[in-house]
Amino acid sequence: MSEVVLDGVELTAEQVRxxxxxxxxxxVHPDGLLRANAAHQTVTALSAAGQVYGRTTGVGANRLVSVAYESTSGPVVLGPEGSVIPPDAVPAEPVRHAAHGLRLLRSHAGGAGPLLDPVSVRAMLTVRLNQLAAGGSGVSPHLLEGLAEALNRGLTPPVHAFGGIGTGDLPALAVTALCLLGEVPWRGGTMDPIPFDPADALSFISSNAGSIGEAALACADLSELLRASTVITALAFLAGDGNSEPYEAVVHLARPHAGQQTVAARLRDLLAGQPVKAARIQDPYSYRAVPQVHGPALDAVVALERTLGIELNSASENPLVDAVGNRVLHNANFHTAYLGLALDTMRNALYGTAALSVARLSLLLEPAFTGLAPFLASGPPGSSGLMILEYVAHSALGALRLSAMPTSLATAVVSRGVEEHAPFSSQAARNSLDAAGDYRIVLAAELVAAVRALRMRGTTPVDGPLADAFAYAAERLPDRLDDRPLDQDVEDAAALLPGLAEF
Structure with a gap:
């Protein structure tokens, strides 16, 4: 994949990442520019003739306040392949500073807290550009080309962490608009200001693109990590002489949840033909209940992918410009209850499967379970081996426990009571992205222990995907057994997780 074509229809979380x-x-696909232009021409005509929220009125509690409609855009001409041809003449007089749209952008660019990582901001720009290509916003096609140029130049606006509550990432997108206008400097370089009709102000910023972008990053990361987790579980299973009876197909046909069956089938494939000794009639939950606990996490990420498939490719605009019907529709498609609930479910399910990973790590450090030295140590009596990894994993699990708190239980009443509900999906997305990082550490610690235990036992998986996965990890992880700092081992193991997800 050499580029991502944004058409407003088929963007995925993986492409956002x-x-x-x-x-x-x-x-931008030419069809996206055509849809954007049709909506722009429609709303420009309708705003000149009647009331349109945010263009001829104030916003929020000021929705009943009329403002002068001052559009400075001339007709937008689309050239070959839908490219935008700038107007022949730029208005001789600059837009008055009193223009409602400019005041709206300046007043709403009020985020606070630390600046977001450029990766999260690039995700936001990608999502907003694709949403605009879906049509329905009414903004000029010039803005689509401006966003594409900023992305391709590696530029990001200075977006702060706080400002969105799940009903619109207004501060983040307002400062983006000011960067496009040339009023606020970009991070990472410069570009010429683009034509920005102040009448497009609300239409540009009325979006949850920041929240959706971070949710897409979290979804792509977690989908990958959950696939890697099943491979690591199989390696730990082999190192601990697990009993594969709980993974038999008949067990899961007896209670056929989709994710549960998928996990069990994957473990059967990985363990097929392996020298499993089944040291116990019944294993601890961290081995025996993997399908029942890991399965819900798989189901949750599938549900999140489905929700994002809609959010990424929708014209969730207020007002929505219906170019075919020649009207604008005031609505609440900006409300992200679906996304917030899907993210909350994902994090709760993730905590359960992470807890099993930490439990398996503890079993790998237990002589009664592996027959090896305590903590997989090698050296004089009292050597610590991987003892500290148990602490590290529990520390990351503690962070996961905190992030699992449902954000959808909160709400807010703002703008003089007119906007009296909020799903806080912005916080859900941020928490989910953080959770992916914490889960990565948990899995890395288990991988280090599983590889070390297999090495110490002299056990090598037989030919097949599990053997390939073990070779991939063992070739890249240090084989030293002496007591030493283990931070680099964990970092190296974390870097291997995307590769393990592919076995």
Whole structure:
């Protein structure tokens, strides 16, 4: 994949991650520019003739206050392949500073707290650009090309962490608009200001693109980590002489939850033909209940992917411009209750499967379970081996426990009581992205212990995907057994997780 084409229809969480973290270039599909232009022409005509929220009125509690409609945009001409041809003449007089749209942008660019990582901001820009390509916002196609240029130049606006509550990432997108206008400097470089009609102000910023972008990053990361976790579980199972009876197909046909069956089938595939000794008639839960605990996490990430498939490719605009019906519809599609609940469910399910990972790590350090030295140590009596990894994993699990708190239990009443509900999906997305990082540490600690235990036992998986996964990890993780700092081991193991997800 050399570029990501944004058409407002088929964007995925993985593609958002490829642009945001992998820095793939983007291109707006001509159909997206045509849809944006049709909505722009429609809303420009309707605003000149009647009331349109945010264009001829104030916003929030000021929705009943009429303001002068001052559009400075001339007709937008689309050239070959839908490219935007700038107007022949720019208005000789600059837009008055009193223009409602400019005041709206300046007053709403009021985020606070630390600046977000550029990766999260690039995810936001990617999502907003794709939403605009879906049509329905009414903004000029110039803005789509401006966002694409900023992404391809590696530029990001200075977005602060606090400001969104799940009903619109207004501060983040307002400061983005001011960067496009040239009033606020970009981070990472410069570009010429683009034509920005102040009448487009609300239409540009009325979006949850920041929350959706971070949710997409979290979803792509967690989907990958959950696949890697099943492989690591199989390695730990082999190191602990687990009993594979709980993974038999008949067990899961007796209670056929989708994720549960998927996990059990994957473990059967990985363990097929392996020298499993089944040292116990019944294993601890961290081995025996993997399908029942890991399965819900798989189901949750599938549900999150489905929700994001809609959110990423929707014109969730207020008002929504219906170019076909030649009207604008005032609505609440900006409300992200679906996304917030999907993220909350994901984090709760993730905590359960992470807790099993930490429990398996503890079993790998227990001589009664592996027949090896305590803490997988090698050296004089009292050597600590991997003792500290148990603390590290529990520390990360503690952070996961905190992030699992449902954000959808909160709400807010703002704007003089007119906007009296909020899902706080912005916080849910941020918590989910943090949770992915914490889960990565938990899995890395288990991987270090599983590989070390297999080495110390002299056990090598037989040919197959598990053997390939073990070779991939063992070739890249240190084989030293002496007591030493283990931070680099964990960091190295964390870097292997994307690769393990592919076995």
């Amino acid at each position: 490829s642009v945001a973290r992998g820095k793939l270039p983007v291109r």
